Amino acid sequence: MPPQRQNPSWFRYVAFWRSDPRGELEQELSFHIEARVHEYIASGLDPAAARARAVERLGNLARVRDDCQRIEDQYARRRSMSDALSGAAADFRHALRQLARQRAFAAAAIACLVLGIGVNTAIFSVVDAVLFRPLPFRDPGRLVMVGEGIPAITDANFGTISTPDFGDFATLDGRVFASAGVFDRISFTLTGGGEAERLSGLEVSSGLFRVLGEAPALGRAFQDGDDAPGSPDAVVLSDALWRRRFGADRSIVGRTIALDGKPTTVLGVMPRDFTFPLPGLGLEPAAFFVPLRMTPYVMQGRGNSFNAYMVARLAPGVSVDNATAAVGTIAARLPSLYPNVYSPKFRITAAALPLRAHLVSDVRQPLIVLLGAVAFVLLIACINVAGLLLARAAARTRELAVRRALGASRGRLAAQYLIEGAVLAVPGALGALVLAHWCASALSRLAPDGMLAGYRIGLDARVLIFTLGVTGLVVAVFSLVPALSGRSLGLSNTLRDEGRGTSAGRSRQRARRVLVASEIALALVLTTGAGLLARSFANVLEIDPGFAPEHLLSFRVAFPSYRYSDARVPGAEQALIESLAHMPGVRGATAAVNLPMLGGWQIAVSPEGIVLPKVPLAANFVVFSNYFRTMGISVVEGRAFDARDDAKGASVAIIDERFARQFYGNANPIGRRLKWGAPESTDPWKTIVGVVRTVPEHALDKQSLPEVYFPARQLAVDTTLVDAELRELAFVVRGPGDPEALTSRVRNDVHTIDPQLVVTRVQSVESLVSQSVGSRRFDLLLIAAFAILALLLAAVGLSGLVAYSVVQRQREIGVRLAIGATANGIVGLVLRDGLGTAVWGSALGLAGAFALTRVMRTLLFGVGALDAATFVATTAILIAVATFASWLPARRAARIDPMTAIREE
Amino acid sequence: MATDTETVELLQGTLDVLVLKALSWGPTHGYGVARWLQDVTDDALRIEEGSLYPALHRLEKRGFVEASWGLSENNRKAKYYRITVRGRQQLRQEASSWSAFAAAVAKVLTSTKRPAWA
Known part of the structure; x- marks a missing residue:
């Protein structure tokens, strides 16, 4: 029979109806021979001759058998392939139909996925840009910063150098460094063509852009000689300033603008995606770049001020340690070279610091904590979807048991779960990308002090791959949990008692209970983390600043x-x-x-x-x-x-x-x-x-x-x-x-x-105080948001679990009501059920919190990582939420009409 | 019954259309197909009868015929083949292209028109 679409998909596993092709062929051939023999005998041949002629007329039997076998094999191969495809297609259609029928289920599952994957993608896009992705410069792994130190003052490296010493370190060019540059901050008042404004920029050595591997989008960068004393004043504009102040006028190159009243020639405009310096040095992105000149005044600062930032590109084959040794040797010689500025009693040290590590030293820990916290949210969302699928699987126990009985392999059932998961995951992932896009842009706006300025944050190929990977993992996890939990179900049991209030049903419910308990545990860990951060923040706000910031307005004025x-x-x-x-x-x-x-x-x-x-x-x-x-x-x-x-x-x-x-x-x-x-x-x-x-x-x-x-x-x-x-x-x-x-x-x-005086940075001193704890506030807001999300998701999970068990115990509750249980008694019964799970989860969560809150110790202030008050408070909050989540279905249970409940089934 | 020298070589793929034609008269077994072909051609084709079976099986897999077990005239178990709707369509197509082919070959062989080079 040709394959027929309308067959139920398990039909093909009914192997015992299958014929035996080889035996059939032999039967056909022997019938043929007998018929011929019969015919020949009838025409007068003797039986032996008749048989011989019949066989001869049939031809090469071995070839006939081979040909038939080949046809059989070819067909079987084609069929198994089209079976697999049509099986998947049928599962897919089946899954879609199921979802269309269970809109609330589908909406809940997809919402969980959108939230879980969405916030993860957003946080990953930030963490990736700041910590993992190469910095937005050419071959950034070879860039180092060089800092000097004076052990007589502090053992810490300043991270900066005294500008004149750059000339000494630059002698390493071509040996240790492929190139090296130095920069320092400078401000100018820009006048002409509009209101005067005060701009922050950088003085840079002529080779700095070369070190970074960046060139202007328009015009040219500085060349050797542009920074010679007495050379004409020149400036390279940032893209932002060029667009804002000069209307992106391409003819700006070669024209002069007035900086602090001095006519200055515009040499070029940097590209749009070039932001320098990156956050982490405590400098704001430069509006312009001017050549750093080694004037007598600058040279006089040797050994007095250590305000300049030196960045260098390591020569091929040179390691950071090699570079540190080389700059250290040079630094050690400085006192003998410049005895009038460096007291011979002072030792000068220097070190090369990898650029990335140097920039992110302050934000690494908070970002890693955030990434971990948001992974918890994902895990909870995942468990919720798994729980939903498990509840649905329970309702489908009979269907699955029949399929197993008819020969559907465990693998095929798992494949069906996977396909059903994928049907949920695709809209989930798409929604997550939209949410992530929105969250990522909100994050870069909310981040304090331009923490993320200059990093290319957003949805790119890396983030998409991350989302895809996470989604795949999530689907695998939440689809296979129900598949595995259904594994041990005895077929005959299931068919006999239809999974109602029986061992099979209970085993599923137990699996779900474990899932919800772990959800609650995860939520408690997150809530405790958020609680510790909140207490830290409260402690910080209570610090007496030692002055009275209220009613104070601050601003800057420069006298050019x-x-x-x-x-x-x-x-x-x-x-x-x-x-x-x-x-x-x-x-x-x-x-x-x-x-x-x-x-x-x-x-x-x-x-x-x-x-x-x-x-x-x-x-x-x-x-x-x-x-x-x-x-x-x-x-x-x-x-x-x-x-x-x-x-x-x-x-x-x-x-x-x-x-x-x-x-x-x-x-x-x-x-x-x-x-x-x-x-x-x-x-x-x-x-x-x-x-x-x-x-x-x-x-x-x-x-x-x-x-x-x-x-x-x-x-x-x-x-x-x-x-x-x-x-x-x-x-x-x-x-x-x-x-x-x-x-x-x-x-x-x-x-x-x-x-002509320019008033800049007008802001209340209170806002300065509040900005000083901006990154703490940012971390707290995010972790608290994740904790609330986690609590909500866990509450939904618990509520669903309790509601389902109410449905399962409907009859029992009916009987109890009929024999005199009060509504309050039933509410208590159901609440105990939900709270039992919540208490287990909380115990697990407290253990987890004990183990995990120490990773955020550096983010805490005035509160220990194991602060008892916080642990008690967050557990109380969680139990309160769990009580509410169980109370909703409990109330419904109390309203069950005993007669209907008992009569039903 | 013809002698060996009078038999005609069977063109590749022709057997399928002959089998379909045979079955178009009604369901029968492999032997029935062989007999009918023998009768209508006066045994001119002298098919190696074993090759009927791969052809029948191939046609079955392609959905042109259906097979089922039944009893023969003298009460023996035999596999009967029945042409399907798709099989009839296939037969019509193959038959018309065969006729066109045969007519073309006949035209060439019976042509009296002298070619340009002669």
Whole structure:
């Protein structure tokens, strides 16, 4: 018979109906021969001759048999292939029909998949871009940063170098480094063709773009000679600035623009996808690049300031360790080469640091924790779908048992499950990609401080492959769980009692219970992690910042050299402070080189008369008058800076409480002296006149260095320092209410003094404080979101489990109600059922949390990884959610009509 | 009954169409097909009868004939073949292309038209 479509798909396994082709052929042939023999005998031949002629007439029998066998084999092969295909197609149609019939089931399963796979894909796209994918430069694995260190001050490598030392390290070019470059930050006021604006950019050595392997999209990069002293001023624009300020005008190349009033030739425009520097160095993406010139002023900074970033490409065959050894040798020679700047007593060290590791050192741990957390969500979603399939499988026990009885192999049944899983997974994966796309763009917007700026985040081939892989894995897991759990079911049992309230049904329900318990365990681990982060965040917010950020507005104003000579700058700045302070409604105004949260200068200081193993590092704030009063920093001992502390007065300093405690203990520090730099430095001694509260230097949750304040007017004596550091200040005004409301009045006031002054980075000081814990908030939000998602999914899983067991026990519940059980009693019965599972899951989850929360220890603040209160609280939350999830079906159970329930079946 | 020298060589694939034609008269077994062919051709084809069976089996697999076991005229178990609807379609097609082919060959062989080179 030809294969017939309408046969049920198990038909082909009914092997015992199959004929035996070889035997049939023999029968056919023997009939043929007998018939011929009969005919020949009838025509008069004797039987022996008749048989001989009949056989002869039939021809070569061996060939006939071979031919028939070959036809048989060929056909069997073709049939098994088309069987497999038509089987898969039939399963596929079957699966689609099933889903169409069970829309709620399909919607629930697909929603779980979309959520689980979607958030995973989104987080993976971020983690991949930051941690795994090659950095967006040519052959980035060969890029290193070079940093110097002074063991006499700190054992840590600065990660940066003193600009002039670049010339010494650059001698390694061609041997250790294929090429090397250096850059440092710089700001300019851009005027002409619109409102004046202040831009942050980079001074770069002429070879920097070559090191990175990037070239401008338009025009040319710097060449050797562009950075020679006295060469014409030139600039390469970033794509962002070119589009925003110059309307993507291609004729910009070769034209001049005014930077700090100086006509500067535009050499080129960098490509759109070039963002430099990447996050991780604490620098914002550069709006422009200008040549870094080794002017006498820059050369004079040797050994004093270590602010420049050196990046180099390793020469072929050179390892990071080789490079570290090479730069170390050069660094060790620096004191003997430049004895007037490097004290021979100081040893200078240097190291090469792989670029990626250097950039991601702060974000690696949180990202890995996030990836782990989101994997938990996926696992829970997976288990939910498996649970749904398992419940459905229970309803189909009979169908499956019949199929097994008729010879469907375990493999074929598993294949059917896989196909049904795939039918769910395809829309799930597509939905997940949409969700992931949306989440990934939301993530890059929400991430603090441009944590992700410059990374190419989004759905690309790698992310698609990840999604495909995850989806495949998920389908395999959740399809095979029901297949395996059905394995042990005895066929005869199942057929006999139809899986209702019997051993087979119970074994499935037990499997489902284990799944839901593990779901609850996973959710509890995540919730506990989120709880620990939330407690940490609460602890951080409770930290007393040591000053009063409320009602403070901060902004920056630069006094560019083309309008203000070095000598005029301090006066102009003081005048602006006065003017701001006299604005109506303003209660105080001040200015400083650095503000809390934004980081002070790291300087070496030497307290007089104290012998220390290392020259201490301090955070230095250079401040104008009224700083402490305006900021609300209380003076604990002595006095604040006042009118006495000008250029003519005695050199003074103020220290914070930590400085006092660390270096003077219980002794009174007022009147003691300290010095900027090593004890041997030529800087004058400064007398300590006051002790103030400690303020966070970088962030609420980070321990600050000891802090030391100098009055700006005493530092302004040094004009080179003015030119380098005092031209751009942070101004702070204190208002009566919402500080942001002062913004326009502040701008007007600055513009009445000089319309070309640019007010930048206007923001409330409170928002500075809040930004300082931005990455903590970001991690907390994500983990909390995942935990809530996990809780919801687990609750849905538990609710489904309990609801199903209510259906199974309908008859029993009916009987109980009939013999006098109260509705409350039934609710209790069902609740106990659900909570039993929840308690098991929680016990498992607590064990998991004990084992796992330690991986996030570095993300915690003021709370241990095994904080009992958090563990208790999250378990309580989970049990509450589980109770609610079980209560919903329990309520339904109590409403069962006993008569109907008992009569049914 | 013809002698060996008078038999005609069977063209490849022709056997299938002959078998279908035989079965188009009604279901029969392999021997029946052989007998009928022998009768209508006056045994001119002298088919090696064994080769009927691979042909029958091939036709069965391709869905042109159906087979079932039955009893012969003298009460012996025999496999009967019945032509299917698809088999009849196939026969019509093959028969018409055969006729066209035969007519073309006949035209060539009976032509009196002198070719250009002669």
